[in-house]
Amino acid sequence: MKVEGFKKITIIGMGLMGGSMALALKKSGFKGKIIGCDASLETLKAAKTVGAVDRVYQAPEEAVKNTELLVLATPVGYYREVLAKTAPFLSKKVIVTDVGSVKGYVERIVEQYLPKDIQFIGGHPMAGSEQSGFRAASPFLYQNAYYFLTPKHDTHRDTIKKVRAFVEGLGAYPVVTDAGEHDQIAAGISHIPQLSAVLLASMLDGEKSRSYTSFVGGGFRDSTRIASGNPEMWKDIFLFNKKEVLVGIETLEGLLRDFKHNLAAEREGGILHRLQRAKRIRDGIPHSSKDYTPPLYELVLDVKDRPGILGDLTRLMGNNNINIKEIEILHAREDEGGALRMSFSSREMHTKARDILTKEGFSLTHQKGGGIADAEDQ
């Protein structure tokens, strides 16, 4: 879907999130002008060179002139500075939004720094990575991601409608809620998991235990990937969502204490109960948490573990004009086969892909949607 409704969009902060937004807008065929603003000249140069933006500015007050949508995409700690500089230069018709990971704090800053007659709606895409900077940006980052939108009490209905359409244009799924509820949800699904990963990684902080890192397998890697995230950014997030993070820490402490007691007393039932409940919760997450509203039509096929298999498959689909909505390697071990899940947005694509893959000799182990009974249900 193409982004319409804005002739000029300014993004302040052209790092991972802002840069990916600009790239996604260009990819969607957005016809208006995209203005990139960043404190770093090097970042601006990179964004301009790849054509992510039409114009670049280092000074925010120049970047916002006549803009119709202003997106704040700097770390949240810089919002005060950016809003103070830009507020006097904003058109009365502009809509201001952001991509920051906390929303209550942002609303308070906006109340303080943005003139009352300027429309604001908070935003937080549940997409990202442990990397940062424009060099990590991707036009696909927002694809199929949940994207929280948090209107203020005085945000107009038309503003919500326009920004919803903007989010959909990026390929994401808008979820409208209020800042308070957002912060509670984000603490549970993102901020506390980040803290847990940081603490797990910190357990290898001793001189001796640090040498254990050479031996880590999937378990340590999977559970600590996000500990590589930008420390400055996360410091802001924890401080600005302090209330909800503290609630989460108490829950975590309670769980740990409970487990410790059960273990010390060798209470098998208690230990098993915790493990089983956690497994049920983790198993209940869809393959990709991005499988939101649209029913996806998916195929799971056996693949040989050989170099270039992914390329071959995507080429095969591309050559037959089949658009893969998502692709995921489910399990692959060196020298053994693996399984690969592909999903498609329409029944037609799904059927066409199934027929081509079968003809090419791939073995399908599971299919969902497309009007065919799930293999698992048979």
Ligand SMILES: NC(=O)c1ccc[n+]([C@@H]2O[C@H](COP(=O)([O-])OP(=O)(O)OC[C@H]3O[C@@H](n4cnc5c(N)ncnc54)[C@H](O)[C@@H]3O)[C@@H](O)[C@H]2O)c1
């Ligand atoms: N990284 C994630 O996974 C993720 C996901 C969702 C939301 N967010 C939120 O998105 C925002 C940006 O995060 P990111 O990961 O893109 O960070 P990033 O470090 O990749 O990019 C931030 C950019 O802002 C620029 N910047 C900093 N101060 C500035 C200023 N005063 N004026 C202009 N530019 C300035 C930096 O030079 C940098 O290019 C944060 O508020 C974060 O909470 C991050």
Ligand SMILES: O=C(O)C(=O)C[C@]1(C(=O)O)C=C[C@@H](O)C=C1
């Ligand atoms: O690293 C990732 O995979 C992320 O998507 C990062 C993640 C998350 O916790 O899910 C991190 C912070 C954000 O505010 C949103 C997304």
